[in-house]
Amino acid sequence: MVKKQEIIKAESRNFNFFYADGTHALKDINVPLYEKRITALIGPSGCGKSTFLRSFNRMHDLYPGNKYQGKIILNPDDTNILDKKVDAIEVRMRISMVFQKPNPFPKSIYENVAYGLRVRGENNKRMLDDKVEEALKGASLWNEVKDRLPDLAFNLSGGQQQRLCIARALATDPEIMLFDEPTSALDPIATVNIEELMSELKKKLTILIVTHNMQQAARISDYTAYMYLGKMIEFDETDIIFTNPSKKETEDYITGKFG
Amino acid sequence: MKKNNLPENKNLDLIRALIIKHKKNDHIFAGIGFFVIASLAVALLVLFLDLLINGYPKINLEFFSNFPSRKPEMAGILSAWMGSALVLFVTFFVAVPIGVAAGIYLEEYAKKGWFADLIEINVSNLAGVPSIIYGLLALGLFVYEFGMGQSILTAGLTLSLLMLPIVIVSTREAIRGIPVHIREAAFAVGATKWQVTWHHVIQYAMGGVLTGIIIGMARAIGETAPVITIGALTFIAFLPPSPVTEVAPFINFDWLDAGFTVLPIQMFNWISRPEHAFHINAAATGAVIIMLTLLMNGVAIKLRYNIRKKIKW
Numbered sequence: 113m114v115k116k117q118e119i120i121k122a123e124s125r126n127f128n129f130f131y132a133d134g135t136h137a138l139k140d141i142n143v144p145l146y147e148k149r150i151t152a153l154i155g156p157s158g159c160g161k162s163t164f165l166r167s168f169n170r171m172h173d174l175y176p177g178n179k180y181q182g183k184i185i186l187n188p189d190d191t192n193i194l195d196k197k198v199d200a201i202e203v204r205m206r207i208s209m210v211f212q213k214p215n216p217f218p219k220s221i222y223e224n225v226a227y228g229l230r231v232r233g234e235n236n237k238r239m240l241d242d243k244v245e246e247a248l249k250g251a252s253l254w255n256e257v258k259d260r261l262p263d264l265a266f267n268l269s270g271g272q273q274q275r276l277c278i279a280r281a282l283a284t285d286p287e288i289m290l291f292d293e294p295t296s297a298l299d300p301i302a303t304v305n306i307e308e309l310m311s312e313l314k315k316k317l318t319i320l321i322v323t324h325n326m327q328q329a330a331r332i333s334d335y336t337a338y339m340y341l342g343k344m345i346e347f348d349e350t351d352i353i354f355t356n357p358s359k360k361e362t363e364d365y366i367t368g369k370f371g
Numbered sequence: 372m373k374k375n376n377l378p379e380n381k382n383l384d385l386i387r388a389l390i391i392k393h394k395k396n397d398h399i400f401a402g403i404g405f406f407v408i409a410s411l412a413v414a415l416l417v418l419f420l421d422l423l424i425n426g427y428p429k430i431n432l433e434f435f436s437n438f439p440s441r442k443p444e445m446a447g448i449l450s451a452w453m454g455s456a457l458v459l460f461v462t463f464f465v466a467v468p469i470g471v472a473a474g475i476y477l478e479e480y481a482k483k484g485w486f487a488d489l490i491e492i493n494v495s496n497l498a499g500v501p502s503i504i505y506g507l508l509a510l511g512l513f514v515y516e517f518g519m520g521q522s523i524l525t526a527g528l529t530l531s532l533l534m535l536p537i538v539i540v541s542t543r544e545a546i547r548g549i550p551v552h553i554r555e556a557a558f559a560v561g562a563t564k565w566q567v568t569w570h571h572v573i574q575y576a577m578g579g580v581l582t583g584i585i586i587g588m589a590r591a592i593g594e595t596a597p598v599i600t601i602g603a604l605t606f607i608a609f610l611p612p613s614p615v616t617e618v619a620p621f622i623n624f625d626w627l628d629a630g631f632t633v634l635p636i637q638m639f640n641w642i643s644r645p646e647h648a649f650h651i652n653a654a655a656t657g658a659v660i661i662m663l664t665l666l667m668n669g670v671a672i673k674l675r676y677n678i679r680k681k682i683k684w
Contacts, residue, residue: 174558176483205561215552218575218682228560266683277556284560
């Protein structure tokens, strides 16, 4: 079912997650993320896709009382990123994230992209200039903003803001990028741009994306995981999930009988 | 199908009557609101104009550059406005750093729990404590216990106690107004808590914090009771030593220990005199205080507007 030459970049093993109020949000999740592939998480609202995605850069640490159980292994160094001994900041420096709603800082375009490098103590102007340009090019935004880098990021359109956020996440050379419904607040043209961008990005890094849009998952992802009520129902190559799923629940969801 | 294509159970006349009836509430509420606001604004305006008209003959440059005097036509508010300025200077540099830091700590760092709740309740309560109580506290603590005397330093510290809760509360409100997704964006690129606080939280909260600071200062400038309680002078015909000197190191802190008076005390002092001419002086001083307060509030609004203009969530 999975091609031999695939390398596992990260993998969740018997992963459980509990919110501070005791909700058992994720139950025994086992999913591999293959290197330089796009893995899509689909499922009805509230099934835990975003919760799972946010575990990959320890976003849940920001709110006290949340609890992880099990492992998420990051390769090649075989680090369990959920381990208390591993600092959440270290994890976030390796795995970056793009959010549902474009969330640029109320700063200039340049400073938005440079911020990830600034927090790493990078202050060399030349180095920052190069990195900002590279990241903006990587997010196919450079041509649109190269003449107005000092402008406020809020002056960009919604789609441009989201690509700016991608550039911000890209500037720090992450190994994995997480996308939490990145196009749900965007118009169709901006959505196509972002999708093309992701296909371009996967040449360099591993992508995990949560999406409500099944066509989007079918279009861009290599692997798809269907989640329901905090459980992983089925994980397989996207083609198989969408044409010949092995579970009845997956088929019902895919064909729109449910969800 | 009827001729106007409406289903049978829809009666347009009834629907329209209902809408008109419901909209009446809007008008009633707007009317009451306007009446309340207008009467408040008119009351304030009448008060201010009354002071201004009564005090108008005295409001000139000499009024600001003369010391108080037994002769009402010679009397001025030099020592009073200088005292107010120096006291507020101390207040600002004590209350702002402590207040902003406390607000940030409570909002960003303190663990939520009964202890945080206790502090929260206390801070809110402090904002409502009558100012004379702060005066008594300062008299016992600063004047006698710490031996600071009836000085500008004591007054500055007292007023900063008064201002502290306002600064803390406004800092916390401003921080709470920062959307979660901006915060998460900063954490997601690997920022530490301090970096998020320093690069983002403080910067975006600045508009609200500044407003709180200036409103607190505007309150402090008009406070009389606590300053009288700690024993400010009522008649003073000399200035405190200058904070800036001509010889190195060019600054000195002797003025902190000096006796002083402030604008509202000067006003109070003149009101209690029998001669009518002094009442004119009092009215002029009152007008000056109100103008200062309005000016500070105006600056606060302008600053907030300038800062918020750049921030759209």
